[in-house]
Amino acid sequence: MPREKWQPPPDVLARIGKVPDVALARECGVSQATITTRRNEMGIPPATVKPRTGPRGPNKRIAIREEARAVIEAARPVSGGMLVPFDLFARLAASVFGSPTPTHTHTQE
Numbered sequence: 734m735p736r737e738k739w740q741p742p743p744d745v746l747a748r749i750g751k752v753p754d755v756a757l758a759r760e761c762g763v764s765q766a767t768i769t770t771r772r773n774e775m776g777i778p779p780a781t782v783k784p785r786t787g788p789r790g791p792n793k794r795i796a797i798r799e800e801a802r803a804v805i806e807a808a809r810p811v812s813g814g815m816l817v818p819f820d821l822f823a824r825l826a827a828s829v830f831g832s833p834t835p836t837h838t839h840t841q842e
Contacts, residue, residue: 739767750777800825 754768808815
């Protein structure tokens with residue numbers, strides 16, 4: 734005996750194609766394939782997800798690239814590797830990991 738076709742509630746029907754299929758599937762307790770199949774049957778294109786901008790989107794990648802370039806340009810060869818000024822390294826680390834720039838500075842004695 735064939736299984737009954739899932740009938741989405743009216744509020745879910747109104748959001749098909751406006752919300753990603755996976756989000757609706759989780760909310761309704763059905764598979765993503767169920768939502769995708771229903772959306773395709775209705776002739777509705779998938780929801781588009783806007784690319785992230787700001788602290789974790791393309792702008793962050795550009796900022797990190799610029800910080801990395803500054804570190805590379807300031808590095809100088811030493812025995813066994815490269816020496817990078819601490820302040821530039823700390824700024825790069827803050828850009829990559831999102832942590833505040835450390836206030837601790839290393840002093841040589």
